[in-house]
Every structure is written in structure tokens, then in C-alpha cells.
Amino acid sequence: MLVQSIQSYTQTTVYYSAEDLPQAVLDTLRANELSSNVTLPIIEKQLTRRPDASKRDQCWIVVETSKQVDLILAVTNGDNGAYPVFICPSSSCQCITEFLQPRLHLLAHALRAAMPVRRVYSVFAPDVIAHGFISCWTMLTGVRAEPAPYYHAMFSYCTRKSIASQRQLTMFPGLVIELRPAVDRDVNAVASLCFQFAADSAPFFLTEAKALVEAQKLISQQQVWVHTIRRTEDPICNEEVASIAAFTRNSDHVATITKVFTNPHWRRRGCAERLVRRVTRHLLSTKTAVALYVGHDNPARFVYHRCGFLGLANDASLHAGVESWIEIGLDQSKVQLGHW
Incomplete structure (x- = not known):
């Protein structure tokens, strides 16, 4: 399914099977394995399993500008149930409102057409992306966010x-x-x-x-x-x-x-x-690296800092890729909770 913006060079494409994802999308994720850790491992696991073309309870939505991948949204499932909606930016994505707003608007419309509203119970992404998408989603569906986020964490990593x-x-x-x-x-x-x-x-x-x-x-x-x-x-x-x-x-x-x-x-x-x-x-x-998320208010961040995980000692700006991610839940009376 293809949804085009007013500007013809920006478009979204929906894929219902990991096998259908084009090489350009896989290359984009593999070029930044750290920030795509919520998406790439799931895709790679599915690629090793027997394809099920009739399965329509998951999808990936890709926003591209002039053939360059900007954002990848994933609706997938784990062993204990449905995962949140994950949104990963590419390394070239500009996380500023002027760049993101039209693309998140396109993502919201494409997801609304691809999946039932009840399936979207939360969104996990870098702060500015999650907040921007939820705003678009609420305007489109009327489903509001829960008063407090489910999870607000610093993404960190450790290297050799x-x-x-x-x-x-x-x-x-x-x-x-x-x-x-x-x-x-x-x-x-x-x-x-x-x-x-x-x-x-x-x-x-x-x-x-x-x-x-x-x-x-x-x-x-x-x-x-x-x-x-x-x-x-x-x-x-x-x-x-x-x-x-x-x-x-x-x-x-x-x-x-x-x-x-x-x-x-x-x-x-x-x-x-x-x-x-x-x-x-x-x-x-x-x-080459080990990643993790640790809550902003979790004292365990100092444990991880002592182990060598970067950006957890109030120095996130000094380390590329260390950033704040947030999971925003949606009105539980209107969605079906999953688990991750």
C-alpha cells in the first residue's frame, strides 16, 4: 500500500511480511544497529522462519524521501503478546519538528489504514518522535494518551x-x-x-x-x-x-x-x-556493542555507568547515539494491551 504526501518525493510504504522488506530498508537498519535494536532483531528472526503470507497482524511502515529512508515504524509480536509500536529514525533523519511533523502525519494515516486502532496500545520511540506521533494519532483517531508514560528511559551502550x-x-x-x-x-x-x-x-x-x-x-x-x-x-x-x-x-x-x-x-x-x-x-x-535502556529515575543507571555504559552520568550529549526514549500508552479503555 502506498500513501503519498502533497510533496510527491515523500511517501510511505506498508509491508506485511519481513520477506517483503526491500534491501534498502534492511541496509538502513543495519547501518545503525544500536538505535534499531527494537526492530532489526525481530526482522532477522522472522527471516529465518517459514514465511506466512496470510499473516496480517503485523506490518512495517517506511517513510522515504527521494529514495532515502527517513523513519521505520514496526508493528510486531513477541512470545508473550503484541509489542508496542516501535518507531526508529534513520541516521540521516532530522529530529526537529519541521522535518518530522509531515512524516509523522503520513505514518499515522498509513498505520490507521493498515491496523485496527485497538492494536496501537503504546508507542516507543525517541522522545520527540513519540510525542509528535501521538499528537497525530490522537487527532486522527480520537484516542488520547494515558496521563503518565509507561516508560521513560535513556538509551545507552557499552563497547570494548x-x-x-x-x-x-x-x-x-x-x-x-x-x-x-x-x-x-x-x-x-x-x-x-x-x-x-x-x-x-x-x-x-x-x-x-x-x-x-x-x-x-x-x-x-x-x-x-x-x-x-x-x-x-x-x-x-x-x-x-x-x-x-x-x-x-x-x-x-x-x-x-x-x-x-x-x-x-x-x-x-x-x-x-x-x-x-x-x-x-x-x-x-x-x-561490537551491548545496548540497554534504563529509566531516568532508576538508580540502576549508576550501576550500568560503572560497568562502562555511556551517557548515564549526566553526560549524554558527549556520546553519539545516547538519547532519551519514551513509551507513551494510549487510553486503555480503547486499546488491547500487549506485552514486551
């Missing part, structure tokens, strides 16, 4: 150059720690921490059953590590999973840490920092 050297973290006598990929015997512990993580991530809660399914998939796909602790005097070596770190959106050169959570019983012992350092080093053995 920026990763922090190992520092001595506080240890506690009588405790033995291990940092390793999760295995099948960890599934119940990982599920419990996934459940607790979601309980702090309103409105995207998980049932215990879905948390178990998520843990099983994370372990089977080797996308989660655990920080275990046991007491030296324990004769049968019972270990507890104190913390988890999952990385579920991964492309050729970039891995994304998507979930870090520590059992409240084991907090203030450096578990998250120790595990994030180890996981980041592991990922950087095969990737």
Missing part, C-alpha cells in the same frame, strides 16, 4: 573500548558466588525473578504460568545468565539464584540487555553490577 575494568566489589564472608548461563535446573528460580520483574513493570504484568514459559524460552535459547550464591557451610551446596540478566534482542553486531533483576533478599551485595559486567564482557566477545 568503554567497558570498565574490573573493580573489586564487596564480598561477604561465608558466601560462594557463581556467574554462568542459566541451565534447566534454574528454570523455577528464573521464572520467579521474571514474575517479580514484571510486577514492577506496570501495566505489563505476567502470570506465574507465563513467567515460567518465558524462563523456559530464555534458558533454551541461551539468552539469560544467573548470579548464584551459596553458603560455604551448606553441606549439600544448595545455591540460590540471586540475580538474572537476559539479552533477547540481538543482531549481528549488537546485543541488547533487556532484563536485569535481583532477588530483594540479595540486594545491596553488588549482584547486579557483578552479573552485568560479566554478561557484557561475554557478549562483547562476539559483538
